[in-house]
Amino acid sequence: MTDAxxxxxxxxHGKRPSAFVCKHLLSASGGGFHWGIDEQAPDALCPDAWxxxxxxxxxxxxxxxxxxxxxxxxxxxxxxxxxxFRERNxxxxxxxxxxxxxxxxxxxxKRQKKLEQQYKLTGYDRxxxxxxxxxxxxSQAGQRRLFADMVLVGSLSTRTNAWLxxxxxxxxxxxxxxxxxxxxxxxEKHHILKLACAxxxxxxxxxxxxxxxxxxxxxxxxxxxxxxxxxxFTFMLLTSVNWAQ
Numbered sequence: 001m002t003d004a005x006x007x008x009x010x011x012x013h014g015k016r017p018s019a020f021v022c023k024h025l026l027s028a029s030g031g032g033f034h035w036g037i038d039e040q041a042p043d044a045l046c047p048d049a050w051x052x053x054x055x056x057x058x059x060x061x062x063x064x065x066x067x068x069x070x071x072x073x074x075x076x077x078x079x080x081x082x083x084x085f086r087e088r089n090x091x092x093x094x095x096x097x098x099x100x101x102x103x104x105x106x107x108x109x110k111r112q113k114k115l116e117q118q119y120k121l122t123g124y125d126r127x128x129x130x131x132x133x134x135x136x137x138x139s140q141a142g143q144r145r146l147f148a149d150m151v152l153v154g155s156l157s158t159r160t161n162a163w164l165x166x167x168x169x170x171x172x173x174x175x176x177x178x179x180x181x182x183x184x185x186x187x188e189k190h191h192i193l194k195l196a197c198a199x200x201x202x203x204x205x206x207x208x209x210x211x212x213x214x215x216x217x218x219x220x221x222x223x224x225x226x227x228x229x230x231x232x233f234t235f236m237l238l239t240s241v242n243w244a245q
Contacts, residue, residue: 008078010077010080010081012078012080013078016078017045017078017079018076018077018079019045019046019048019049019078019079019082020048020074020075020077021048021050021074021077021082021085022049022050022051022074023073023074024051024053024054025085025089026075026085028088028089029088029089030088030091031051031052032055032091033049033085033090033091034050034051034052034054035048036048043168043170044168045198045199046079046198049082049085049086050072057071057072083199083201086193086197087193087200090191090193093190093192093193096191096192097192097194097195100190100195100214100217100218101211101213101214103217104210104212104213104214104215104216104217104218105209105213107216107217108209108212108213108223111216111222111223112224115222115223115238115241118241119241121146121223121225123140124138124139124146125140125141126138126139126140127139127225127227129150129227131152131172131176132173132175134149134173134175134176135148135150136148136150136236137244146241146243146244147242147244148223148240148241150225150236150237150238150239151176151179151180151219151221151237151239152169152172152177152180152234152235153165153166153180153215153235154166154169154180154208154211154234154235155229155232155235156202156207156208156232156233157231157232159231159232161202161203162199162200162201162202163194163200163201163211164199165183165199165211179219180219182218182219183214183215183219184196194211195214205233208226208233208235212224212226212235212237216237219237221237221238221239222239222240222241223237223241224236224237225238
């Protein structure tokens with residue numbers, strides 16, 4: 001199975017990028033959710049997915065044999081339907097999600113207070129960040145005051161009400177998002193949907209700050225920063241902060 005590269009006319013959501021799922025996920029609830037990472041598109045928003053029953057069959061067969069493929073009876077759906085099926089079948093991950101986000105927010109809050117006391121990050125009249133350099137610069141009255149090494153965590157879209165991890169954003173340079181893949185691996189290992197999947201429905205800045213806090217805890221950071229855009233906000237972690245020369 002491969003990730004679709006074309007659009008589908010969905011009866012519920014209109015013309016949207018397509019994805020592939022086993023037939024059972026279309027009607028199941030709590031049926032489990034597994035996905036396969038395509039080496040040609042490892043950061044796909046909607047990797048091909050199947051349920052627990054198909055996973056059991058796949059393990060018994062040892063590969064996607066004709067029998068396993070026939071049993072899965074793969075269906076093409078739009079990306080938004082895919083996300084709905086994923087949420088409905090994923091399973092309860094609330095306990096571990098709550099633990100890691102709570103610990104992350106506490107961790108980040110302490111780091112932010114210390115950073116603000118030392119550098120007064122919120123007191124500068126201009127900021128600029130550069131992906132190629134991996135830096136966030138703070139200026140006052142046209143003079144550079146601080147520079148920070150940064151990692152892009154993700155973005156919150158106020159247009160689509162969605163959180164997108166930086167590792168799944170093709171417009172983000174690999175050099176400033178590679179560390180965030182550690183968060184993805186943690187999510188996959190502990191089966192935490194919001195940490196493992198590329199994009200999910202998010203409606204508040206609190207959602208984004210919880211993800212940023214979890215990332216700060218998991219990869220280590222001295223602080224974080226949020227910058228606005230026409231379509232929402234970008235969240236980043238600061239790995240070091242220094243006075244400008």
